[in-house]
Amino acid sequence: MVTTEALDRLTLRPLRAADEAVALAAHAELADEDFHFLLHLDGTVFADYLATLERMRLGRGLSPTQVPETFLAAFIDDDLVGRVSIRHALSEQLLRVGGHIGYAVRPQFRRRGIATAILRQSLAVAGEMGIERALVTCDDSNVGSIATIERGGGMLDRSEEVMVQHKLRYWIPTASLGAGGP
Template identity: 50%
Template sequence: MPELVLPTTSVHESFLEAMDEFIAEGAENSQTAAWIEHNAPGWREPEAFARFVDAVRADALEETPRPAHHVPCTTLWWVDGETYLGRLAIRHVLNDFLLDVGGHIGYDVRPTRRREGHATAMLRHALPWAGDLGVDPALVTCDDDNVGSVRVIEAAGGVLEDVRGDKRRYWVPTS
């Protein structure tokens, strides 16, 4: 049964397979794409992957150094045993960019496991985590033409506030 967990080295092999899927798909403009750009292929080595996992987990801490335009972010991985299925990020606060475009919560599912209900389950399971971080309601955005994400967000109780450019902006209760 899939579950949301903090990043872990136990899914190393499956995680790498998923990243290869995102590369083949041409992933861009996501946290996953940024991870690939900054960490591949080095994270194939177990020690490098362990450092990557530690850094992703540390990003949730207020005191962790980060670029000025980044905010503390709890990243959770959707896994089934040792199989990596996707990732979800909960941004603790919103800066101007996140308020306009990015939102509190962003997610992606590995390409070969899409259309199986994982994104819907991930978002539903993440809402209590967001609430525990003091986020209520959570802003969740998606591309205006992303019918799958529209369904995911609306299934979680998302209420459309507006469309800005090509982004739909929804407020989702976390409690």
């Protein structure tokens, strides 16, 4: 069970070599849902994967369609409970679908407030990067993510183009996180 005290211990940090087994297990769990827990995983050894994440964070060697992004794992104590990717800028594609922040929670940790805690901390990181309003998108059928984003202060963008794709786009001011946050 995840308690309020446990949520207060949630930390976002880069993956480390020692996290390989649990990170790959999380990746396999979400693959069953057609979701990639580990972004840009291309079959390389884990140490090379970690180097790719650092290169992407620094914006080095990116293709014209890629933007710098920071990938952080969410831990409560020693448990890997989720992850987040924070894009430093928006490409045309990310402006439509994806946004600045993309998060995931492992199935066994869902419905416990973890996604809200991840989003809250991610918004603070995005604000530190100079992002004043973060775009967060989700499927229009993902009730849990909709609730998480709205609890985080998300304001629905009702543009027709997005609604046709069955995606919802929310803008969240990162400055709204003053003392106490959403």
